[in-house]
Amino acid sequence: MSAPPATRGTVIVEESVRVHHLLDRDSVLGPVLLAPLMIYLAALVGVPLVTVFVYAFSDATTGSESFSFVGLETFQRTLADPVFQGAIRNTIVFTVLSQIIVIVLATILGFVMSADFKGKWIVRFLILLPWTTPVALSALAWLWMLDSLFSPFNWILGQLHAVPIGTPVAWLGENNLAVGSVVALQAWRTMPLAAVILMAGLTSIPPELNEQAEVDGAGFWRRLFDITFPLLAPIMMVAILFGIVATFTDMAAVYILTHGGPGNATQVLASWSFYTGIQGGSLAQGAAIGVFMFPVLVGVCILMLRRASGVEVT
C-alpha cells in the first residue's frame, strides 16, 4: 500500500513517483490487483481440472508417481461397470427429483416469507438450519432420525399399526426407501437457499404492477401466472442452478447417510469417484467417473452465461 503525500505538493522521492505513476494507470493497476487471485486459481483449479482429464486417459494410481496413457481403456472399463451405470442414473434421479421438490416448496415458502410478520427472525432461523449446517453434520442428524431401531417415525408408524410393532422400517436398508431418503435429504438441504433467493426476487417486483393489474380486473391466479411467475423466472433459474450444482456434485450426503448402499443402490458419481479414487487407489478410474459430471456443469455454465448476456432463456 502506498502512503499518500504527507502534505499536498510535497516533493516525493523520484523512484516512488514512477511507481505511483505506473500504479495510477488503470491498465497497470488492474492486472496487478488481479494477478494473485488469477495465478492461484489457474494453479489450483485450472491445472487440476486439466489433470482430471489427463488421469482419465491414463492408468494413474495413488501408489506411484508415474503413469502411462492408455487411451480410452479406463473409460471403457468405467462404462462397463454396473456400479458406475447405477451411479450416473442415481446422480441424475437424485438431482431432478430433489430439485422438482425444491421448486415447488421454495416458491411456496418464498411467498409466505416475503410478507412481514411478528417472529419472522426465529422462523427464518429454523427454516435456514438445513442450509447453514455443514452437510456432513446434518446428514448425521438424518442418519440418527432414520435409524432402523430408534427412528421416531418407526415408533409412530408402529403405534398407528401401519407396520407391525417390532418390525423396523429400514429407511436406509431397502433400495427404494434409501433412494427416497437421499432425495429427501438433498431437497431439504437445498430448499432454504432457493426460498431465500426467491424471496429476494419477490420483494423486488414493483407492487404497482400487481395493483394496476388488480384495478384492471385481474384475479389472484391471473396475476400470479401473468405477472409474478414470469418476473420471477430469471431469479428462480439462478436458485435452481445453485441447487443443481449442489446436489449433482455432492458426495457427503450419500457418503454419510448410506455409504452408497444398500449394495450400491444410492451410489452417485461423486461418491463412487471417491471410493474408487481414494479408497480404491485408482486415480485414473476415479477421474474417469468424475469427468461424467462435466457435461452437466458445462450446461449450467452456459445457462448462467446466457442469462448474464441478457439472452432470453426459456
Add this chain to the structure above:
Amino acid sequence: MRSRPLVSILRWVVLLLFALVCAFPFAWAAFTMFKSNDDLYTVGHVPFFYNSPPTLDNLRVLLTETAFGTFVVNSVEIGVIVVILTLLASVPAAYAIARLTGQWGGKLAMLIFIIYLVPPTLLFLPLSRVVADLGLQDSIWSLVLVYPTLTAPFSTWLLVGFFRTVPRDIEEQAMVDGYSRVGAVVRTVLPLAVPGILTVVIFTFALTMNDFIYAVAFISTSSQMTVSAGVPTELIRGDVFFWQSLMAATVLVAVPVALAYNLFLDRFVKGLALGGVKG
C-alpha cells in the same frame, strides 16, 4: 399485501409446517443429546419422552473424552487463516473488476463465477496428488492451501457487487485531493465496503466449515481433522455410534453457524442479487 385474518392464519400454518420439517432433525438431535443410554437404547420406550432424567453426561464425554475440541480448534484455525488469505486475494481482484477493467469486468466476473462452479468432487483427485507432492497430507495446511479455491471465487464475485454500489465520485474526489488510486481506495472505498467485507468473512468461514471431501481425502490423523470430517469419521468407531455425543456435536456446531448466517443473510442475498443481476 393486505392482511385478511384467513390469509394470515394460513400463512402461519404453512410457516410452522416448514419450520417443523426444516428444524426437526436438529430438534431431534437436541432432544437426544440429553438422554441416558438406558433411556435411549431400550426398544419399547416412547422416544418422545425422557424416560429417565435428562443428563449432561454425553456432553461431558464429547467435550472431555473425544477429539471434538481438537476438531473445533482446527476448524477455527483453518477458517481464520483462509478468511485472511481469501480477503487478501479477492478484495484487490474484486476492486479491479469493478473499476479498472472496463468492458472486461463483466466477463472476468463471469469467469470467476464459473470457476466457483467447478466442484471439489471433480478436483480432489489431482489436488490430493498436489498435497502429497508438497508433503502436506495429514496436516491442516493442506486444507489452508486448497480452501481458497472454494472461497476466493465466491467472495470475489460478491465483493464485485458490493464495490459497484460505492459511488465512483468518492474515490475520485480523494484522488483529486492528492491520494494515489490505492491510497484513495484504502481511505474511502474500503471503509464503505466494510459491511460487504464482513458478509464475505462470514460466508468464507462457513464455506470452510462446510467442506467434507477435501478434509476426508487429505487427512486421516485425528489430531488434524476438522469438525465436518472428524465428527462423522472419528467419533464413530467401527460400528459403534455414540449417538448422544454425535448429536451434541451437531447441535453445538449448527446453532452458532446458523446464528452467524442469520445476522448477515440480508446482505448476502443482496450480494447474490447484485452479482447475479449484473453478471
